[in-house]
Amino acid sequence: xxxxxxxxxxxxxxxxxxxxxxxNYSYSGSPELFWxxxxxxxxxxxxxxxxxxxxIKGFTADLNKGETSFHLKKPFAQxxxxxxxxxxxxxxxxxxxxxxxxxxxxxx
Amino acid sequence: NAGVxxxxxxxxxxxxxxxxxxCAQDMNHNSMYWYRQDPGMGLRLIYYSASEGTTDKxxxxxxxxxxxxxxREFSLxxxxxxxxxxxxxxxxxSARGTGNEQFFGPGTRxxxx
Numbered sequence: 001x002x003x004x005x006x007x008x009x010x011x012x013x014x015x016x017x018x019x020x021x022x023x024n025y026s027y028s029g030s031p032e033l034f035w036x037x038x039x040x041x042x043x044x045x046x047x048x049x050x051x052x053x054x055x056i057k058g059f060t061a062d063l064n065k066g067e068t069s070f071h072l073k074k075p076f077a078q079x080x081x082x083x084x085x086x087x088x089x090x091x092x093x094x095x096x097x098x099x100x101x102x103x104x105x106x107x108x
Numbered sequence: 109n110a111g112v113x114x115x116x117x118x119x120x121x122x123x124x125x126x127x128x129x130x131c132a133q134d135m136n137h138n139s140m141y142w143y144r145q146d147p148g149m150g151l152r153l154i155y156y157s158a159s160e161g162t163t164d165k166x167x168x169x170x171x172x173x174x175x176x177x178x179x180r181e182f183s184l185x186x187x188x189x190x191x192x193x194x195x196x197x198x199x200x201x202s203a204r205g206t207g208n209e210q211f212f213g214p215g216t217r218x219x220x221x
Contacts, residue, residue: 004150006150009148043111043112043212043213043214043215044151044198044200044212045211045212046209046210049209086150086151095153095156095166095167096141096153096210097153097167098143098150098151098152099150100148100149100150101148101150
């Protein structure tokens with residue numbers, strides 16, 4: 001069975017500090033991984049996917065198959081980054097499996 | 109372009125009542141999905157429809173039924189609501205299966221008393 005774990009329910013940092021939101025997965029095959037974000041009063045939306053290897057809004061995420069991780073990082077957090085972040089995986093059955101989510105709060 | 113729309117936004121039901129959650133998309137997407145979101149558990153897939161005329165069970169299908177009415181519309185029905193179905197329900201769509209970006213609706217907050 002595939003599983004996505006986000007160990008932190010809440011992460012609080014000060015503006016300008018580095019941010020790392022952790023995501024670990026379990027899946028026996030080659031996964032496709034995503035980060036989705038939900039800002040206050042907005043819809044859930046795609047932030048980035050590992051196959052694109054892109055940086056969106058200053059965020060990057062690297063797939064580490066050895067550690068089965070896909071942590072989301074940003075060197076300098078901004079207040080507008082405050083949101084709920086979900087890591088997600090496509091594996092067996094082509095279904096998207098979400099982690100439990102991490103709420104990021106960036107304090108001024 | 110409204111994207112993915114859901115009705116209603118809020119609903120309160122009594123145990124045993126039935127209701128249908130409506131979802132429509134105007135992006136000509138083939139695939140549509142229903143998720144429920146519970147605190148600390150992320151989003152869990154209830155049912156999905158890879159293309160018009162097909163539906164498949166997701167991770168938590170018990171107590172729900174779906175209908176892919178046409179390419180635009182995908183409804184979720186609770187035949188006999190239970191308190192365990194209190195949740196926020198999200199509809200989503202994507203162009204071709206889950207490998208493509210999923211676009212989400214605003215959600216329906218359902219409370220079952």
